[in-house]
Amino acid sequence: MADNGQMNFFDQLGLPLEEPIGPDPALARKMSKCSANGLVHFKYNPRMKRSIRCKANFLFGHPEVLLPEYMAAPEFAAARELAAEWAEHAVKRKTKKNKEIVKDLVARFWTVVDQVLVDKGRAPLESGGRLPPIRPKGKYFNLDDVLEAINHTYFEDxxxxxxxxxxxxxxxxxxxxxxxxxxxxxxxxxSISKGYDAANCPLYAVAGVVYHECLHVVIPVEEKNGRRVVHGRVFRQRERQYIYYDEWIKWHKEVLPRNIRAMHRHKEL
Ligand SMILES: [Zn+2]
Structure with missing residues (x-):
């Protein structure tokens, strides 16, 4: 009790504690201890990596969640909220509906975690059937920049x-x-083929394929005699408005297949 009182006292004064909390004191001080609504408590474990756990009835019926320690970083705030939501459902009775909610929350949680890791330039965790994270930054081109330019030039942003x-x-x-x-x-x-992320790929070629895929966003698929027409007349007309259309098509037909073959042989592009 005495120790506890003293800790609170130093805490209130904002003074550093003598004893470090956990293995990384700097991180431990910044660690978020509960969900935004204050109902679900978080604990961090340095040995955990790709799992989370929860304990029922920790605080007035609300659960406590055990998370890998790296998830204490501020970038994981949104992921932690999903984990809290997951725990609230995971400790409830396992009805069919609740099981579905739990499954959905788990999948969304790991999708967010993988995206944060990739955004930080780290490898995603092994994804068991989950959707791959979004990676616009390649070796030679940042697709966000290309998309922004195309969006600005051809679609008025x-x-x-x-x-x-x-x-x-x-x-x-x-x-x-x-x-x-x-x-x-x-x-x-x-999603752009990695065959375009190559030293031999001119900017006009990668911009060409980005423009083509942008057209798919705005031009709906046509139905003709029960068949789906993806590249209809309107599509082809708009496609030719790209300033380097001929150059891009030439590169797409001549160089891209070579790059893709090289990729299959695991050669650097
Ligand atoms: Zn297409």
């Missing part, structure tokens, strides 16, 4: 989408829909 280097080995660029793990909102995601 009106385009709402995100962009990443593709994780597919086939070498195709494509457009898809994704759900934001934090807000649940759907957004357009453009």
């Amino acid at each position: 009106s385009l709402q989408c995100r962009i990443t280097w593709s994780n597919r080995v086939g070498g195709l660029s494509y457009h898809s829909m994704r759900k934001d793990p934090l807000t649940g909102e759907e957004f357009h995601l453009i």
Whole structure:
């Protein structure tokens, strides 16, 4: 009791404690101890890496969550909130509906964690069937910059989408829909073939493919005699408005296949 009283006393004065808390005192002082609503408590474990745990009835029926220590960093604030939400559901009775909510929250939590790690320039954790994180920064091109320029020049900055280097080995660029793990909102995601992230790739070529995928965001797929037409007449017309259209197509047909073959042989591009 005496020790405890003293700790609170020093805490109130804002004085540093004699005894370090945990293995990293600087980090320990900044660690967030509970969720934004103050109901779910967080504890951190330096030995944990890719798991989280929760304990029921920690505070007036609310759970306590045990997180890997690196998740104490401020970048993980949103992920911690999802973990708190997860714990509140995980300690409840396992109805079918609740099980689904728990599963969804776990998936969203790890998606956010992987994205934070990648944004910090670190490797994502092993993703068990989860969607790969969004990585706009390549070796030679930052796709965010290319998208911004294309959006500004051809779409009056009106385009709402995100962009990443593709994780597919086939070498195709494509457009898809994704759900934001934090807000649940759907957004357009453009994925660009890594064959474009190469020393031999001119900026006009990568900008060309980004422009092409941007058109997929704004031009809906047509239905013709029961068939899906992705590159219809309107699409091809707009595509040709790209200032370096001919140069890009030439590069796309001649150099990209070579780069993709090199990628398959794990050669540096
Ligand atoms: Zn296309």
